[in-house]
Amino acid sequence: MNTRFAVATHILTFLQSQEGSPASSELIASSVNTNPTLIRRLLSQLAKAGLTTAQMGSGGGALLARPGTSITLLDVHRAIDEGHVIFPLHQQPNPQCPVGRNINKVLHGRIAAVEQAMERELARTTIADLATDISAINSAA
Template sequence: MNTSSRFAFAVHVLALLSLQEGVPLSSELIAGSVNTNPALIRRLLTMLADAGLTTAQLGAGGGALLARPAQDITLLDIYRAVDDAQLFALHREEPNPACMVGRNIQDVLRGIISEAQQAMEASLAGRTLADATADVVKAERQRERKRRQAG
């Protein structure tokens, strides 16, 4: 029972790219910020490029760039680019059909999970990468203010 971190990593990567304002970033630099392996970042960048969210500048000084403005990329776009799984999964094996709960729980859960998935996707569709990046900048300013007040 694993939870994917691809969405969180993808938002991190794209926020980093959006703050660089057109300066291409290498997978090594991005991996340093995410604190992960550059190969994982390259795989993630491929998924994001396939979805039209990033592009690559080749050659010396090359790297990843946003393919379109941050305000035009919803968090749902990012989620769909990197995560094809449903919010929750059902049983891997069919429950016991001789049990009242076992024979009915899958249908009950399908409805509940569908509603939860729709709510999550609606929430992500209402926020952009620019919103998330602005929140990062705001959090950093608050952190700096607290640091100055404490020092």
């Protein structure tokens, strides 16, 4: 089970709720309930994608690189699952067979439409949305 997308989203939502003060990988790890190295690995990918920055040294930690209102779940998906295809095609079907020769060509178009629908929906939610939902739950309780 690959939970990196969920954990990365958790990290970003956590940073959003910190309102600008840096969070150490150990603090984040305690919220996610995992170990700091895994958090740093994901933060490294998020930083490469331009979603977070890091402040090294004492009192340092991770920060959002831009407002949570401008970071969507699609951004997270692209940063974390880069190159991870949801519905991969199989390699080298038999070119001698009328079906095998063309199946990938035909399937590719249909799958592309599916992934586009998925991405459109991912793009509709921002990190700020999630943080807002959470704080609404917490202030209601």
